Amino acid sequence: MTPPLDLSRRQFLTAASLTAAAALLAGCAPGSTPGTGPQTLQFWHLLSGGDGVTMSQLLQKVNDAQNAFRIRPTVLAWGTPYYTKLAMAGAGGRAPDVAIMHATRTVGWAPGGLLDPWDLDRLADLGVDDSTFPKPIWEKGFVGEQMFSVALDAHPFVAMFNTDICDAAGVLDSDGALQQTTSPEEFLEQLRAIGGQASGHALSYGYLGDGAQMWRLFYTLYSQHGSPIELPAGGKAVMDKDVAVESLSFMRTLLDGEIAAAQADYGTAVAEFSTGKSGMLFTGVWELRTMQNAKLPFDATMIPTLYGTPAVYADSHSFVLPHQTHADPVKRDLTYQFVADMLKGSFGWAEAGHIPAFLPVTESPDYADLLPQAHYAEAAKHVVYDPTAWFTGSGSNFQGEFGAAVQNVLLKGDDPVAAIDRFEERVNTMLAQPNPADPEGTFGS
Incomplete structure (x- = not known):
């Protein structure tokens, strides 16, 4: 197998070792050309069942609330199939614009260049920073000095x-x-x-x-x-x-x-x-x-x-930026807006049982009336994740x-x-x- 153009030897080896030569997921069509209307953002996630229904509802609300972008979700099987295809996409130049990963898995991915780091200043411009997250959840997003995942929730x-x-x-x-x-x-x-x-x-x-x-x-x-x-x-x-x-x-x-x-x-x-x-x-x-x-x-x-x-014990469904060799700056900026919109609109995710990571949601009067969720919300302050190592984490x-x-x-x-x-x-x-x-x-x- 020959590495594709612009794919480094390191990224090629990363994908090969992680996925055992798994095939790339088909159907990752490019989005709209800049200037021709709302941009299409590809979003991969592994949520099915009731969580999948709730996620679809949240995505629809985000799509309906603005005209700058449209989210096109792709749902893949939980566990190894999902992470296999995401790894190959991140290494092969066909990554989605944004994806869901368990926070505990990012430490195994960031070193090989399969994920791009988040720009903390851009997140802060959108009202997303360490003051809006419980400390252990915010800190879990970092690998070394860079943030590689932004938590949507904690599920303890x-x-x-x-x-x-x-x-x-x-x-x-x-x-x-x-x-x-x-x-x-x-x-x-x-x-x-x-x-x-x-x-x-x-x-x-x-x-x-x-x-x-x-x-x-x-x-x-x-x-x-x-x-x-x-x-x-x-x-x-x-x-x-x-x-x-x-x-x-x-x-x-x-x-x-x-x-x-x-x-x-x-x-x-x-x-x-x-x-x-x-x-x-x-x-x-x-x-x-x-x-x-x-x-x-x-x-x-x-x-x-x-x-x-x-x-x-807990893990977090988190937003990550799968590596893109030539990331479209317009789409990348809109991806930040999408994540901020999802965090701010995560009350519906709370209704499904998860504890939203975004504190303005869990500290709102509406959340205080949401039972029994409000009775275990304190757990977000005391979550412990898997010990940090490349081989730990959900799945x-x-x-x-x-x-x-x-x-x-x-x-x-x-x-x-x-x-x-x-x-x-x-x-x-x-x-x-x-x-x-x-x-x-x-x-x-």
């Missing part, structure tokens, strides 16, 4: 709870909120009270064969101890093994067959809670509409802070590796110390491998 792991069951169990406060618990022992006591009023389990939590589900809860609990896992490029994982073992052991305690089912997959857990059989569900905010459609009496809150430091193999290492602790009661050792060994093996998006090894050196 939360606790949904059946208000009828919890009220009967006496675990709601005078405002109808779940009573705060500040230690593992208090939380277990609360769950046992809930279980006494539920026809099923106190807690629904599905994990079988789902490394992401195991990781979301584990890293929430681990981070509540006050220090993240660090994965230095070319080095060894920095992880408090005692904290890791304690966090994993507590997960196992929950799965005793009474508090939560010892064996349950994600779908089973969602079904148990949505049919009113359990009192609480650990899940992502993306299940909000599932529960609303089920006509369930429920509310939602941050997962309780059991180890001293408020922390909740990556990292979370699957975690699941493979620890599942038998949850399923069969295997030794958690040995499981954490297995996980650390796998992570160190990945750390020893070069970032395929940085074939010259320049990032982090």
Whole structure:
């Protein structure tokens, strides 16, 4: 395969290594010629189902509100197919004008030139800067000194709870909120009270064969101890093994067959809670509409802070600029306007359950009246993302590796110390491998 004109050897190697010679997505027609009317901006995203419907509605509002541009969306399958095609497009000169990526994935892409950085001054001109975002969400957009992603949202792991069951169990406060618990022992006591009023389990939590589900809860609990896992490029994982073992052991305690089912997959857990059989569900905010459609009496809150430091696992759907060798300055400027318009109009995204990253939305009176979303909005201030490394992030193999290492602790009661050792060994093996998006090894050196 010969690199196309204007494609550097580095970018060519980047695309080849990331995509294993995957084909370019067809149908990326160019937009309007400058001066002939509204410009067509190509926008790729990976949102389907209810989120896809909501995104279509937001895009229509942006299109209808102005005459300078029209957004042409392309929806691709979530996960590897999406990132494969986006990588090839970014390297082969046929990139869309803007795309959605998970914030946790950008660190693996920026070094190889697959993404263009955002101009902070231009964003600030449009009212988008560090004062309009929660600090951890804004900072996650940076790789080194440059910003490569602008978050649309945070979608954290939360606790949904059946208000009828919890009220009967006496675990709601005078405002109808779940009573705060500040230690593992208090939380277990609360769950046992809930279980006494539920026809099923106190807690629904599905994990079988789902490394992401195991990781979301584990890293929430681990981070509540006050220090993240660090994965230095070319080095060894920095992880408090005692904290890791304690966090994993507590997960196992929950799965005793009474508090939560010892064996349950994600779908089973969602079904148990949505049919009113359990009192609480650990899940992502993306299940909000599932529960609303089920006509369930429920509310939602941050997962309780059991180890001293408020922390909740999350990722963010973020806007990125796939690399364009000769970016059209008119379209690039309109892309900035599009992103600013989406952020400012993201209340509809909040209705779908996600926490908008743009603070003027979440701090508005309308958002305060949006329930249960307003009850877990505080999570945006305490989000923790995957440890930073080229191989981590949503849809990556990292979370699957975690699941493979620890599942038998949850399923069969295997030794958690040995499981954490297995996980650390796998992570160190990945750390020893070069970032395929940085074939010259320049990032982090």
